[in-house]
Amino acid sequence: MQELAELQIHQKWLESGFITKEWLKATYERFCNSDDKNTEHYRYAAFLQVLSSKPLISDEEIEKYIELAEIDVDKRMAEAALGALIRVGMKQDKLDWFSNHAAYQTKYLQKILKQKILLREIEENKAEPIAEAQFERYIASKDDWVQRILLWQGKLSQEQVKALSIRGTNKAVRNIANQELRRKKYREKL
Numbered sequence: 001m002q003e004l005a006e007l008q009i010h011q012k013w014l015e016s017g018f019i020t021k022e023w024l025k026a027t028y029e030r031f032c033n034s035d036d037k038n039t040e041h042y043r044y045a046a047f048l049q050v051l052s053s054k055p056l057i058s059d060e061e062i063e064k065y066i067e068l069a070e071i072d073v074d075k076r077m078a079e080a081a082l083g084a085l086i087r088v089g090m091k092q093d094k095l096d097w098f099s100n101h102a103a104y105q106t107k108y109l110q111k112i113l114k115q116k117i118l119l120r121e122i123e124e125n126k127a128e129p130i131a132e133a134q135f136e137r138y139i140a141s142k143d144d145w146v147q148r149i150l151l152w153q154g155k156l157s158q159e160q161v162k163a164l165s166i167r168g169t170n171k172a173v174r175n176i177a178n179q180e181l182r183r184k185k186y187r188e189k190l
Contacts, residue, residue, distance in 0.1 A: 001024075002028075003024045003025060003027075003028035004024065006028065006031070006039070007024075007027065007028060007031060007039050007042055007043065008039045008040075008043065008072075008073050008074075009024070009039075009042075009043060009046070010068065010071050010072070012064075012067065012068060012071065013046065013068060016064045016068065018046065018049075018050045018064070018065075018068070019046055019049075023046075027042050027045075027046075030042075039074075040072075040074040040077040043072060043074070043077065043081075044077050044080065044081060047065070047068070047069070047081035047084060047085075048081075048084060050065060051084055051085065051088050057085075057088065062085070062094075065081075065085055066082065066085070066101070066103050069081045069082050069103065070103055079106060079108055079109060082103055082104065082109055083108065083109060083112050085098075086098060086104075086109070086112050086113060086116055087112070087116065090116075092117070092120060095113060095116055095117055095120070098113055099113050099117075111143075114141060114143070115141075115143050115145060115146060118137070118138060118141055118143065118146045119145075119146060119149060121134070122138075122146070122149055122150065122153070126153060126155070128155075129155060129157070130150065130155055130156055130157075130160060135150075135156070135160050135163070138150055139163065139164070139167055142169045143169065144168070144169040144170050144172065144173050147164060147168055147169055147173045148172075148173060148176060150164070151164060151173070151176050151177055151180055152176075154180075156180075158181070161177050161180050161181055162177070162181065164176075164177035165177035165178045165180075165181060
């Protein structure tokens with residue numbers, strides 16, 4: 001099939017049921033009439049369509065999705081598609097499963113997984129104060145987004161905010177922590 005060959009879409013996409021011949025034909029027409037001849041853009045759009053079209057993705061569909069990413073000719077795009085799968089609200093057990101899956105053993109994907117796990121932990125414990133051991137893990141993660149979320153939630157002790165003002169991952173985190181220290185609730189304690 002010409003559309004598959006020119007868009008570099010593997011036959012397994014059709015076999016998976018994630019795309020239809022009608023979708024393929026319409027996408028090929030867009031490709032032919034567009035200045036964008038980067039075929040990976042069209043395949044990446046197909047991955048995102050899979051994720052947006054399903055409120056819940058089954059284990060079988062996850063396996064098919066990962067297989068399609070693994071056989072894609074553009075490894076960077078495939079890695080981005082695998083990263084998108086992590087971000088669709090997976091439960092902790094599924095994130096743990098991804099952490100050990102061969103397809104997720106790249107530095108980029110492991111970083112996304114660790115971030116997602118830490119953010120989920122913060123969200124699940126948002127009513128609780130941040131324990132010192134937890135806080136040290138968040139510092140050690142060197143993930144600026146995790147550290148920003150901690151600061152924006154306003155649950156940190158003054159000492160923890162001070163620690164982020166000194167040991168935050170980057171200048172932006174340290175600046176946010178310093179701004180937080182200057183806020184009214186800490187003024188009388190300084």
